[in-house]
Structure formats: structure tokens, C-alpha cells
Amino acid sequence: xxxxxxxxxxxxxxxxxxxxIVHCNEFNFIKKKIKRFYQITNNNINFVRAWHGHKKEEKxxxxxxxxxxxxxxxxxxxxxxxxxxxVKEFVVxxxxxxxxxxxxxxxxxxxxxxxxxxxxxxxxxxLQQSINDDYRFKSDLWYNWNIKFR
Numbered sequence: 209x210x211x212x213x214x215x216x217x218x219x220x221x222x223x224x225x226x227x228x229i230v231h232c233n234e235f236n237f238i239k240k241k242i243k244r245f246y247q248i249t250n251n252n253i254n255f256v257r258a259w260h261g262h263k264k265e266e267k268x269x270x271x272x273x274x275x276x277x278x279x280x281x282x283x284x285x286x287x288x289x290x291x292x293x294x295v296k297e298f299v300v301x302x303x304x305x306x307x308x309x310x311x312x313x314x315x316x317x318x319x320x321x322x323x324x325x326x327x328x329x330x331x332x333x334x335l336q337q338s339i340n341d342d343y344r345f346k347s348d349l350w351y352n353w354n355i356k357f358r
Contacts, residue, residue, distance in 0.1 A: 213313070214280055214296060219270070219305035230305050240268065241332045247272070248327040250320045256353045258317020259345040261286075265333040267310045269318075274325025275301040278308055280316045281350050286343055295351045315345055319353055 219232040248257070261283055269278060278298045283289050298308055299321070310316045318327060331338060347353065 213282075213311045215309040215311075216298075217268075217307040217309060219307060221305060232305075232307060235268075235307060237330075240266075240330070242268070242330045243332060243334050243337075245328060245330045248318070248329065250325070253323050254319055254321070254353075256317060256319045256347050258319075258347040258351070258353065259315040259349060260317070261315030261343040261345065262312055262333070262338070262341045263343070264312040265331060265338055265341050266312055267316065267332075268330040269300070269308045269310065269316075270328045270330070271300045271302045271305070272326040272328050273302050274320060274322035275299060276325055276327055277319040277321055277353075278310075278316060279318075279351055280310050280314045282314055283343070289345065289349075291349060293350050297351075312341075315343065317347065317351065317353070 217232060217235055219230060222229045222231065258279070259281070263286060276299070278300055280296050281293045284293060300306060300308060333341060
């Protein structure tokens with residue numbers, strides 16, 4: 209399975225004697241047609257939110273604090289997807305900032321890897337539009353979210 213539509217947008221950090229600034233001057237909210245945003249903070253470490261998909265809605269995920277594992281799967285059939293779909297895994301850490309773009313046609317899931325992690329999500333659909341393009345699947349359908357400690 210190819211994941212050529214998923215994009216990583218680089219984010220920069222600038223430092224001086226006053227502190228630091230995290231910025232992404234190339235991320236154009238108007239061009240991307242961003243209509244809303246929300247922040248996710250889980251109460252427990254390693255908490256899984258999966259799978260959530262949209263046929264058309266596009267998401268841009270930015271880790272504000274901590275780290276998240278973010279997985280995505282291209283859906284082949286929205287009513288009865290194959291259990292054998294390939295999963296693309298990303299680990300995104302606030303110390304190496306980037307924006308992960310999940311296009312329409314995918315389901316994604318997240319797992320916070322550090323306590324206090326915060327994820328900011330930008331969406332191209334209004335809440336009402338999103339409700340009408342919302343698909344949920346069981347968290348263990350395509351991926352084992354368990355963390356193996358060494």
C-alpha cells in the first residue's frame with residue numbers, strides 16, 4: 209500500500225537570548241482551507257484514540273508538547289474495510305516539530321508516548337461537515353498499539 213498522499217510539513221525553531229519561537233511560515237491556513245482546530249490531551253500515558261476516518265476531510269496534526277505515535281491507513285471500503293490494510297506509522301515529538309497532513313480517504317489513530325503530551329489538530333471541515341463525513345473503526349482492527357518495553 210502506498211502512502212504518497214500523506215505529507216510531513218517541516219516546522220522550524222528559532223532561538224535567541226529571549227527564548228525560542230516555533231514557526232511554520234509555509235503553512236497557509238487560507239490555502240489549506242482550515243475551518244477549525246482542536247487540542248487533544250489524554251489523561252493517561254499510552255492512551256489510544258483510533259481509528260477515525262474521513263472520506264474527504266483533511267487533518268493537519270501538530271504536537272505541541274511531548275510525543276505521539278500517529279498511524280494512518282488508506283481505506284479501501286468504508287462500509288467493510290479489509291482487515292489486511294497496510295498501516296503507516298509516524299512518531300512525532302515536539303522537540304523536532306513538524307505537521308503531519310492526513311488527507312481525506314484515510315483513517316488515523318494516535319497514542320501519546322509521554323505524560324502531558326498535547327496534540328493540536330487543524331481540520332478542513334466545519335464540525336457539521338465533519339459529522340457527515342465521520343467513520344469510526346475498532347482500535348485493534350489494523351494495528352497492535354501495545355508498547356513493548358525492553
